[in-house]
Amino acid sequence: MDDGTSQYYFTASMDSGKTLHSLLKAIQFQESAVFCAMSEGLKLTVEEGKCVQASAYVPADNFTEYHVRDDVDVIFKISIAVLTECLNIFGASEESSLKMYYRSEGSPLLLVLQPQSVHTVMTDCEIATQTADCLLELRDEDATEVAKLVLKASAFLGLLADLERSCDVMELHLSPDHPNVSIVTYGMQDRSCIEVPKSSDMMQSFSCEQPVTLKYQLPHIRLIMKALAISSKVVLRCSSNGLLLLQLKLEKDEQRQMFSEFHIVPLLDDY
Amino acid sequence: MKCHVPGPNVKVLGRTVHVLARFGDELYLESLPDCVLLKTLNASESAYAMIKFNNSFFSYFKYNFYSTEDNESLKCKISMKSALNAFKSPTHMDKQVENLEIKLDPDACKLIFQFKCKHGIVKTHYVSILDCKATQAVYTKDQVPNRIITSQRLLSETLGNFQSSDDQVTIEATNQSLILRNYVDANIELTKIIRTQINLKASEFDSYTVGVDTTITFTLKEFRALLAFAEALSLPIQLQFETTGQPVVFIVHNGTTFEAHFVMATSKPDALTQTQASSQNNSRTDYKRKEVNNSVGPMKKKPHLDIDISKCLDEDSHLFNYIDIPEETDLRPEKNGTTEANAAEEDNLQEYMDCDIPGSPTSRTKIKSVFKRCFESTFDPRSIQGVKLVENSDSD
Numbered sequence: 001m002d003d004g005t006s007q008y009y010f011t012a013s014m015d016s017g018k019t020l021h022s023l024l025k026a027i028q029f030q031e032s033a034v035f036c037a038m039s040e041g042l043k044l045t046v047e048e049g050k051c052v053q054a055s056a057y058v059p060a061d062n063f064t065e066y067h068v069r070d071d072v073d074v075i076f077k078i079s080i081a082v083l084t085e086c087l088n089i090f091g092a093s094e095e096s097s098l099k100m101y102y103r104s105e106g107s108p109l110l111l112v113l114q115p116q117s118v119h120t121v122m123t124d125c126e127i128a129t130q131t132a133d134c135l136l137e138l139r140d141e142d143a144t145e146v147a148k149l150v151l152k153a154s155a156f157l158g159l160l161a162d163l164e165r166s167c168d169v170m171e172l173h174l175s176p177d178h179p180n181v182s183i184v185t186y187g188m189q190d191r192s193c194i195e196v197p198k199s200s201d202m203m204q205s206f207s208c209e210q211p212v213t214l215k216y217q218l219p220h221i222r223l224i225m226k227a228l229a230i231s232s233k234v235v236l237r238c239s240s241n242g243l244l245l246l247q248l249k250l251e252k253d254e255q256r257q258m259f260s261e262f263h264i265v266p267l268l269d270d271y
Numbered sequence: 272m273k274c275h276v277p278g279p280n281v282k283v284l285g286r287t288v289h290v291l292a293r294f295g296d297e298l299y300l301e302s303l304p305d306c307v308l309l310k311t312l313n314a315s316e317s318a319y320a321m322i323k324f325n326n327s328f329f330s331y332f333k334y335n336f337y338s339t340e341d342n343e344s345l346k347c348k349i350s351m352k353s354a355l356n357a358f359k360s361p362t363h364m365d366k367q368v369e370n371l372e373i374k375l376d377p378d379a380c381k382l383i384f385q386f387k388c389k390h391g392i393v394k395t396h397y398v399s400i401l402d403c404k405a406t407q408a409v410y411t412k413d414q415v416p417n418r419i420i421t422s423q424r425l426l427s428e429t430l431g432n433f434q435s436s437d438d439q440v441t442i443e444a445t446n447q448s449l450i451l452r453n454y455v456d457a458n459i460e461l462t463k464i465i466r467t468q469i470n471l472k473a474s475e476f477d478s479y480t481v482g483v484d485t486t487i488t489f490t491l492k493e494f495r496a497l498l499a500f501a502e503a504l505s506l507p508i509q510l511q512f513e514t515t516g517q518p519v520v521f522i523v524h525n526g527t528t529f530e531a532h533f534v535m536a537t538s539k540p541d542a543l544t545q546t547q548a549s550s551q552n553n554s555r556t557d558y559k560r561k562e563v564n565n566s567v568g569p570m571k572k573k574p575h576l577d578i579d580i581s582k583c584l585d586e587d588s589h590l591f592n593y594i595d596i597p598e599e600t601d602l603r604p605e606k607n608g609t610t611e612a613n614a615a616e617e618d619n620l621q622e623y624m625d626c627d628i629p630g631s632p633t634s635r636t637k638i639k640s641v642f643k644r645c646f647e648s649t650f651d652p653r654s655i656q657g658v659k660l661v662e663n664s665d666s667d
Contacts, residue, residue, distance in 0.1 A: 155390055158367070162394065164356050179393070189399035190353045191381075200391040 010037040010074045010102040013065045017098035017113065020058060021087040023250055023258050024080060026227035027054040033080040034132045035109070037068045037102070045135055046080060052220045053136055053263040054227075062256045074102065076129040078109060086125040090115045102129070138263040143239040147174045147208040149181070153231040153248060155202035159183065159194055160225055163218065169267060170218045174238065175211035185218065204233070214242050215267040224248070227260045242266030272302040272345050273336035274329040276371040281386070283529070284371070285361025286503050287322050288354045293496030294320040294533070298354045300382065301346040301405050302375060304334045311351065312406050317536040318493045319408040328528040330370070337376045345375050348402035349382055357384045357396040361503075410534045412511050412520045416482030417444055419510040423501035423523075425475060426508065430495060433467050441488040441540040444512075446481045448472050454488050455541045477507060485514040487537035497521055497533045515539055 014020070024044065027033070033044045041059040048054070060066040068074055090096050094115045101110040111125040163170065164187045171184040179195035181203075198206035224246055228234060231248040238244055243263060250258040276284055287309060291298060295311030295318070302308075307329075310321045326332040334345075358364065367388045374383040379400075386394040429451055433440070439454035452468040455461070473479040501508050501523045512519040519537050524530035 155392075159392070162359060187353070187356065189350065189401075190356065191397040192356070193395045193397070195393040195395070197391050202390040202392070 008067070008101055008103050009069050009072055009105070011065065011067045011100065012037075012042065012063045013097070013099040014063045015097050016095045016116075017087045018092075018095060019062075019250065019252060019258060020098070021084055022230050023056045023058070023227075023260060024084045024087070026230055027056050027260060028080050028084055029054070029223055031079060031081055032077050032130075033083075034135055035076055035078045035129070036132075037074040039068050039070060041066075044080065047136060048220070048223065050136060051217070051265045052223055053138055054223065055261045057259045057261060059257065059259075062258060072105075075132045076102075076105070076109075077132045078127055078129050082127050083109075083111075086111050086113070086123075086127065089113055089123050089125070090121075106131075136263075138243060138265065139245075140239070140241055140243070143241040143243065145237055146210060146212050146240050147236075147238040148205070149174075149203065149207075149236040150205040151234050151236060152202045152204065153228045153234045153251075156234055157225060157228040159196070160221065160228070162194070164190075164192060167218050170216050170221055172214045172216065172238075172244075173211070174208045174214075176208050177211070180206055180208065212238060214238060214244065215269070216244060216264055217267060220264050224262050227262070231260070242268075272307070272373070272375040273331070273333050274307065274373050275331035276328070276373065277330045278369050279365050280328055280528075281368045281371045282361055282365040283328075283504065284324075285358035285364045286500055287529075287531070288351075288358045289361055290496050290500035290531075291320055291322070292351045292355050294318050294493055296351045297348055297401070298351050299346065299348050299404075299406050300375065302334060307332075307373075310406055312408070313493075318490065319406075319410075319534040320493075320497075320532065321408070321534075322529060322531040324529045325527065336374070337378070345377055346403060346405040347375060347382055347400040348404060349398050349400060353396070353398040357386075357398065408518075408534055410518045410520055411513065412522070412532070415511045415513045415517075415520075416480075417485065417510075417512050418478070418480045419444075419449070419476050420478035420507055421476045421510065422507050423498055423505070425471070427498045427502055429469050429471065430491070430498065432469060433491065434465055437467070438491055439488055439538075440491050440494060441486060442512075443486045443540070444481045445484045446473065449476075449479075449481075457541065483514065485512070486540050487512055487515050487519055488540050489519055489535040489537045493533065493535055494521075497523065497531075500531070512537070 024033075027044070027046050029048060030046045033046045036043045036045065039060065041057060041062070043055055043057045045053060045055040087098065090113065094117065096113045096115045099110075099112040101112075103110075106129070108126040108128050111123075111127065113123045113125070115121055163183070163185050167185040167187055169186065173182045173184065174180065178197055180198040181196040183194045185192050196203060227248050230251055232251040233249045235247040235249075236244070237247070243265060246262040246264070248260045248262075250260070252258065288298070291309060291311045295313045297311060299310040299312075300307065301310065305326050307324045308321060309324075310319070312319045368386050369389065370387040372383075372385040372387070374385070381397040382400055384396040384398065386396075388394060430440075433453055437453040441452050441454050443450040443452070449471045450468060451471070453466065455464055455466065473481075498508070504523070504525070506523050506525055509522040510519065511522065515537055517537065518534045521533040521535075522530065523533075
């Protein structure tokens, strides 16, 4: 496809759009996302009320073809709902190959999908793009990392699913002493506490020098559950300013990997 | 009290909490020296459930863990929501939970459930104790004339035929067969509803004894819940009942470790069922007038029925007795003593209290029928003697 596509800002193609679809579905808690194509890979970012930032990151080696012009910034806003719907246009049972084109600033994102079983059918989708809003820069370079945990995603999902629904706040205690991780929730009258020692099978690595207690909005934490369901491993990092960073590795049999990433802002003590 | 529940039994306990949640909003936990009782009562006091776990259900059971005195029974009331939160998904609980520890300290304000799960995870629920009262229903079992034992599948397959909108079921028991039909509210137009009636022969049941023919009506919601419970544990159900107005008791037990009693108040069958049972020339309005006049009921086959009901309904009695036992009291009044003993050795002790249980209220139908005749097309106000239409409406 060298017939003039080299002037395009961004072109990519991939054999199956299915994994991409499920990855985007996992961060689809907002209507629109910021689509950013870099030479290393593709990144879509969604923000929830300036408190949660979720990104889906697809490294360039997942694509059979990947080309980004390096003299321009390829960044625009797009409806993530429409994008996921287009990726799934032949239904969940059908594997379809995917090609993406983005000509220049202000032009629509072009998707060409072809189901693998039927070669005579092809779908052409044009999704309107908008100028991107600026994204939150949540990472603070001065803040140091105080704890890092590597957990099995399915077991961590089980823990989160078990938390009481009516609860708003979750307390996360991390400590070098036993129990290393404890999650406390306060219900109407009750207190529930989940303790996980670092010797647990679900904990693949644990590093924490100082005991730390952090509070988060439980609805924010719940946003990661969809992504956890499709992931195999989760890395949890706490920085000294309380920002929680979760990096999730997508479950995939092949060597190539996709990731999702969540930044969650802590609740500050009001006393 | 402190006890440990092994993994497979946690599932049973979880199912128990879920069936109790269908009955009431509050959970009573009572520990006796040799067993633990879980009880609940619904808000209108028409349904009660009690499940007794013998100490063989637990891998560790210590009644007087916190105190050396062993003569007081430990009891507490917690909210059903809290209990449900602790036992969220009983279906795969046995795969995750290895051991559950329940601690009840008479001096503490929290009941502690500690789940030791796979991967070394420990989940602890500190549940607030709302009250230290116990509840005890007074009901008759074992001595009632009608006793049926059946597999849970027969009944749940039968109930599968009913509409999900049906909320009450009428059981008509004779010594030949058991007829189940849905209860139809008198306010609903008959052309818009589906009547379901299922006739089960006595031979279909594992054991069938109907000493006195009777017809009872009770709610389906709780019935379905207890059937689901019995089905999940694949245990047969024992049905014991007397007559309308007396509670029906369902018993599910596995012989050794636990025994569940589900008690529901019964009420009269719907008007249509009664009319069908009455002789053909009795029209519906006739029947209604008779009922209001409190004459002998139209069910000529069972003349005792209405008298029983009116007797039951007239008595200002309660289905359940609340027993307040102060924490430190040792002297048990005679009556309390019996009820506690009942709970302790329900298996062999034949409890027979006063049969003072009223049926669930049917007053709405009754009140309506007082005035209903005025709206019938055949109603002629002049036929009523001593009644003047429009009396002094214009006097000034």
